[in-house]
Amino acid sequence: MLHFEQSSLIKAPIEQVWQFHEQPDILHQLTPPWQPVQIIRRQGGLEVGAISEFRLWLGFVPITWVARHTQCDPPHSFVDEQILGPMQSWTHHHQFTPEGKHTRLTDRIDYELPGGLLAEWLLGGWVNSRLREMFRYRHDVTQQALKHHS
Template identity: 65%
Template sequence: MLHFRYSSLINAPVEDVWNFHERSDILQLLTPPWQPVEIIRREGGLDVGAITEFRLWLGPIPVQWLAVHTECDCAERSGGANRYRLFTDEQKQGPMESWVHRHQFSAEQGQTRLTDAISYSLPGGWLAENLLAWWVNSRLEDMFRYRHEVTKRECENK
C-alpha cells in the first residue's frame, strides 16, 4: 500500500471550505486543465453513497474511474467543534488496484487546514509500486497543488 498526503492552510472558516467542496461544479473547478479527464457524472454531493464517475485517457485508451463516498462526517451527523470534518471516497472501478481518498478539514487559528490523504495500490504489485510510485506521487503532487491553489483562491476571495 502506497500513501500520499497534501496539506495546506486556507485563510477561511472550515464551513466555507466545506461548502466550496459541495458546489455542483466542484469537479470542473478542481480538475487541472492539463489532465486528460472527462467528468461523466457526480451524484449525491458529499454524502455516503455519492458517486463520481470520470473517463481518464491513457493515451488513446479510455479508462473509467468510478468512486463512491464511503464516509462523511459533517454538520448533519455531528455537532460542536468537529462539524465539517471529513469525507472519504473509494475507487470501485478504475486504473488503481485500490484507492481510498480522505478529504480532511480542521480549524486552525481561525483558518482551515485542508488535507488530502490517499492510500493506494497499483496494479502489478510490488514491482509496479517500486518502479512507478515516485511517478504517481509526483503527478498527485501536481494535481493537489493545483486543487489547493484553486480552493485557496475561491475561499479566501469571498
C-alpha cells in the same frame, strides 16, 4: 500500499471550505486543465453513497474511474473509494481541520497499483509526482476561491 498526502492552510473558516467542496460543479473547478480527464457524472454531494465517474485518457485508451463516498462527517471529513478504475485499491481521505479562523485542508490517499510491489517500485514515484501536481492545483484553486472570505 503507497501513500500520498498534501496539506495546506486555507485562509477561510471550516464551514466555508466545506461549502466550497459541496458545490455541484466542484469537480470541474478542481480538475487541472492539463490533465486528460473527462468528468462523466456526479451523483450526490459529499454524503455517503455519492458517486463520481471520470474518463481518464492513457494516450488513446479511455479508462473509466468510478468512486463512491464511504464516509462523511460534515464539516470535518469525507472519504471516497475507487469501485472501478485503474488502481488495485484507492482510498482518498479529505480532512478539514480548524486552525483559528483558517482551515487545514489535508488530502491523504492510500493506494495500490496493479502489478504489486514491482509496479509500486517502478511507478510509485511517478504516480505520487502526478498527485502532487494535481493537489497543489486543487489547494491553490480552493485558496483563491475563498481568499475574500478570511
